[in-house]
Amino acid sequence: MQQPIAIFDSGVGGLTVAKEVMRQLPREKIIYFGDTARAPYGPRSLEEVKEFTEQIVNYLMTFQPKMIVIACNTATAAALEHISAQVSIPVIGVIHPGSRAAISATKTGFIGVIGTLGTINSGAYSAALKQLSPFVQVYSQACPDFVPLVERGVFLDQEAYEVAQQVLAPVRSYPIDCLILGCTHYPFLTEAIQAAVGPDVKLINSAEETAREISTILYNKGKLALTEDLPVHEFFCSGTAEIFQQIARQWLGEQIKLTPVLWQVSRMM
Amino acid sequence: MQQPIAIFDSGVGGLTVAKEVMRQLPREKIIYFGDTARAPYGPRSLEEVKEFTEQIVNYLMTFQPKMIVIACNTATAAALEHISAQVSIPVIGVIHPGSRAAISATKTGFIGVIGTLGTINSGAYSAALKQLSPFVQVYSQACPDFVPLVERGVFLDQEAYEVAQQVLAPVRSYPIDCLILGCTHYPFLTEAIQAAVGPDVKLINSAEETAREISTILYNKGKLALTEDLPVHEFFCSGTAEIFQQIARQWLGEQIKLTPVLWQVSRMM
Numbered sequence: 108m109q110q111p112i113a114i115f116d117s118g119v120g121g122l123t124v125a126k127e128v129m130r131q132l133p134r135e136k137i138i139y140f141g142d143t144a145r146a147p148y149g150p151r152s153l154e155e156v157k158e159f160t161e162q163i164v165n166y167l168m169t170f171q172p173k174m175i176v177i178a179c180n181t182a183t184a185a186a187l188e189h190i191s192a193q194v195s196i197p198v199i200g201v202i203h204p205g206s207r208a209a210i211s212a213t214k215t216g217f218i219g220v221i222g223t224l225g226t227i228n229s230g231a232y233s234a235a236l237k238q239l240s241p242f243v244q245v246y247s248q249a250c251p252d253f254v255p256l257v258e259r260g261v262f263l264d265q266e267a268y269e270v271a272q273q274v275l276a277p278v279r280s281y282p283i284d285c286l287i288l289g290c291t292h293y294p295f296l297t298e299a300i301q302a303a304v305g306p307d308v309k310l311i312n313s314a315e316e317t318a319r320e321i322s323t324i325l326y327n328k329g330k331l332a333l334t335e336d337l338p339v340h341e342f343f344c345s346g347t348a349e350i351f352q353q354i355a356r357q358w359l360g361e362q363i364k365l366t367p368v369l370w371q372v373s374r375m376m
Numbered sequence: 377m378q379q380p381i382a383i384f385d386s387g388v389g390g391l392t393v394a395k396e397v398m399r400q401l402p403r404e405k406i407i408y409f410g411d412t413a414r415a416p417y418g419p420r421s422l423e424e425v426k427e428f429t430e431q432i433v434n435y436l437m438t439f440q441p442k443m444i445v446i447a448c449n450t451a452t453a454a455a456l457e458h459i460s461a462q463v464s465i466p467v468i469g470v471i472h473p474g475s476r477a478a479i480s481a482t483k484t485g486f487i488g489v490i491g492t493l494g495t496i497n498s499g500a501y502s503a504a505l506k507q508l509s510p511f512v513q514v515y516s517q518a519c520p521d522f523v524p525l526v527e528r529g530v531f532l533d534q535e536a537y538e539v540a541q542q543v544l545a546p547v548r549s550y551p552i553d554c555l556i557l558g559c560t561h562y563p564f565l566t567e568a569i570q571a572a573v574g575p576d577v578k579l580i581n582s583a584e585e586t587a588r589e590i591s592t593i594l595y596n597k598g599k600l601a602l603t604e605d606l607p608v609h610e611f612f613c614s615g616t617a618e619i620f621q622q623i624a625r626q627w628l629g630e631q632i633k634l635t636p637v638l639w640q641v642s643r644m645m
Contacts, residue, residue: 131479133509203595210400211588238600239591240402319480322508323592326472331507 109332111136111341112321113172115163118146118258118344119354120292121178124201125340126359127318128176132331136338138170140368143346147254149223149290153185156225160186164194166368173330174199176321180222180290180313184229197324202226204320205287205313206235212309215284216243219308221275221300222289224249232289246281250274254292260354262295271299278304285309295358343368378601380405380610381590382441384432387415387527387615388623389561390447393470394609395628396587397445403600405607407439409637412615416523418492418559422454425494429455433463435637442599443468445590449491449559449582453498466593471495473589474556474582475504481578484553485512488577490544490569491558493518501558515550519543523561529623531564540568547573554578564627612637 112128114121118141125139140163142148148156160182164175175190175198177183183200191198209218220232227249236243252270261267278286286308288294294312301310325331332338342365344351355363381397383390387410394408409432411417417425429451433444444459444467446452452469460467478487489501496518505512521539530536547555555577557563563581570579594600601607611634613620624632 127480131476131508133511197596204592207400207588207591207595210591211396211584238602239400241604242402315480319476320592322476322479323473323589324596326476327466327593333507335510 109136109334109338110173111138111170112174112176113138113140113167113170114176114178115140115142115167116179116291117141117148117181118143119351119358120254120257120290122355122358123291123294123312123314124176124178124317127314128321129340129359131318132322133337134332134334136332137340138167138172139340139342140167141342141344141351143258143344143351145345146258147223148179148181149225149251149254151225153225153229156182156185157189160190164190168194172196174321174325176317177201178291178314178317181225184226184231197328199317199321199324201291201313201317202231202289203235204316205289205311206232206239208316209285209287209311210236210239210243212285212311213243215282217281217283218243218245219278219281219283219286220245220247220289221250221278221286221293222247223254224251226289232287246278246283248278253296254290257292257295260350260357262299267296267299268302271296271303275300275303283308285311287311288313339364341366378405378603378607379442380407380439381443381445382407382409382436382439383445383447384409384411384436385448385560386410386417386450387412388620388627389523389526389559391624391627392560392563392581392583393445393447393586396583397590398609398628400587401591401600402606403603405601406609407436407441408609408611409436410611410613410620412613412620414614415527416492417448417450418494418520418523420494422494422498425451425454426458429459433459437463441465443590443594445586446470447560447583447586450494453495453500466597468586468590468593470560470582470586471500471504471558473585474558474580475501475508477585478554478556478580479505479508479512481554481580482512484551486550486552487512487514488547488550488552488555489514489516489558490519490547490555490562491516492523493520495558501556515547515552517547522565523559526561526564529619529626531568536565536568537571540565540572544569544572552577554580556580557582608633610635
């Protein structure tokens with residue numbers, strides 16, 4: 108039996124990572140969990156997000172995955188190190204892949220980051236970037252209005268463009284040459300964000316970069332799927348299925364097999 | 377004491393990887409070895425290249441590195457698996473990073489690869505790409521004229537542009553949207569190659585991608601250098617120092633500490 112890659116997020120944001128894994132690693136089977144009943148995570152305390160993350164990882168471990176992907180920047184900031192120490196399989200967050208891609212992409216060393224309140228206030232991107240290079244300068248801004256837009260399925264509408272213009276006005280004055288989309292929901296808003304910051308700023312899609320690092324790590328561990336048959340992915344969510352189903356179909360371009368799970372809130376691990 | 381990253385190549389090609397490591401991971405100390413006395417490797421048999429690689433890795437292990445980087449596509453094709461099985465530290469080649477970057481970059485699935493005779497004939501890129509995705513189509517061409525140009529220091533001259541135009545004529549008819557520079561010498565010729573294939577083909581610089589994967593793997597092993605003091609790199613070569621010194625100064629933009637080593641050709645390991 109092929110071991111799956113387990114991916115989770117507070118809601119539909121991690122679908123951007125799932126889509127990239129499907130594209131870059133089409134042989135890999137995905138188990139996806141979206142905690143839609145409790146999204147968004149951004150405004151919650153890191154302690155609470157850490158607790159949610161523990162619960163979800165416990166649930167995902169029952170599928171015997173070969174890797175856990177915390178496809179949520181807030182949860183990565185809150186719990187990556189903690190979860191890595193708890194389980195024996197690789198645990199990948201989305202903050203370091205985006206940081207590495209930005210360091211590789213920047214010519215000037217001036218890097219922008221946008222994310223949720225939780226992610227930006229944690230200082231996790233700034234720390235990851237500075238750990239890699241003392242020469243970079245980091246400009247951060249929280250954009251709490253973006254995740255609710257995406258979770259409502261409003262990401263190609265005029266409303267998305269208007270919100271992006273307004274929210275990103277300060278970012279236009281930063282002397283940056285690249286901007287990390289430091290939330291897995293933001294690639295849904297790529298066009299609106301690019302229009303707001305202008306064509307000279309390269310957007311770093313942390314979903315795309317995370318999929319690539321999943322590939323790197325599985326390869327180096329000799330764990331890449333070699334199967335000829337293409338896998339059937341499985342999706343789970345803790346909230347109502349309809350909106351998740353609709354966004355997933357729109358984003359992934361196909362019907363998905365979705366199972367709503369009755370979420371048992373209990374401390375485990 | 378900070379453990380270095382050991383990088384080697386048949387000659388100066390691996391300097392493209394070293395430069396990217398300096399840029400993306402400025403805290404990391406590099407030990408570089410260029411086997412200039414025996415370059416180019418491209419026309420040699422894979423068996424011979426494997427033997428040279430063993431000798432060099434033995435030499436580099438005396439510096440107690442935390443990672444070995446085979447910054448030569450021909451040597452990666454010939455010996456990556458063999459060397460990985462011999463030493464207890466991570467060994468990174470340049471073929472998989474370039475392949476992963478191409479899979480991430482392509483929109484159409486049509487990927488081009490140029491490299492030395494040894495690399496192209498080994499089929500290593502095609503195998504790496506197909507292992508990742510059954511949906512890609514790979515177009516390969518050997519360019520044996522490029523390495524000698526670079527090793528002579530001729531990479532910004534009119535001659536380079538003319539050779540590239542001529543050698544890459546068949547590549548212009550490939551329906552590709554990205555082209556892997558499947559030899560670490562080729563980034564020296566980036567401008568000439570881009571001019572020859574046209575602006576619509578994205579060049580994948582395997583040096584840049586390899587540096588990024590070095591970062592990924594060291595981070596995931598908790599082995600990134602955290603030092604505040606910037607390191608002093610050390611360079612060694614088996615041939616004459618002058619031309620190496622000159623190319624290194626031109627490419628890295630600084631004076632380097634270079635030690636020619638009297639190469640002991642003997643079987644070890």
